[in-house]
Amino acid sequence: MLLFLCFTSCKKLTVKEEKTFYEINVPKPDGYLTSAISVTLMVDGKADIVPGGDVAYRGTYKIKGKKLIVTAEKDYEFEITSETEIKYGERILRLN
Numbered sequence: 895m896l897l898f899l900c901f902t903s904c905k906k907l908t909v910k911e912e913k914t915f916y917e918i919n920v921p922k923p924d925g926y927l928t929s930a931i932s933v934t935l936m937v938d939g940k941a942d943i944v945p946g947g948d949v950a951y952r953g954t955y956k957i958k959g960k961k962l963i964v965t966a967e968k969d970y971e972f973e974i975t976s977e978t979e980i981k982y983g984e985r986i987l988r989l990n
Contacts, residue, residue: 906957906974906977907957907962907977907980912934912935913989914932915933915989916930917982918986918988931943932987933972933980935962939954940954940955941953941954941966943964945970951967962980970982977989
């Protein structure tokens with residue numbers, strides 16, 4: 895029973911098609927740039943990340959348990975909270 899509860903409560907993320915997560919609740923600044931984070935995961939293990947601003951970086955990603963690690967110009971570690979939501983520190987990103 896304990897083993898069953900562990901498996902059903904574990905958060906996981908599968909990528910069977912391209913998925914883009916956008917940071918929610920980001921105040922819109924004056925001008926064109928935003929500080930919101932967005933992450934696009936592709937089926938082939940590639941990822942695009944916009945860590946804030948208007949520059950996107952191409953990299954790769956790995957899913958290890960409830961961690962999503964995107965490697966582009968540096969490593970970004972996200973916590974997988976559900977199939978449709980990830981967290982970067984206190985920042986929440988949702989599947990679009």
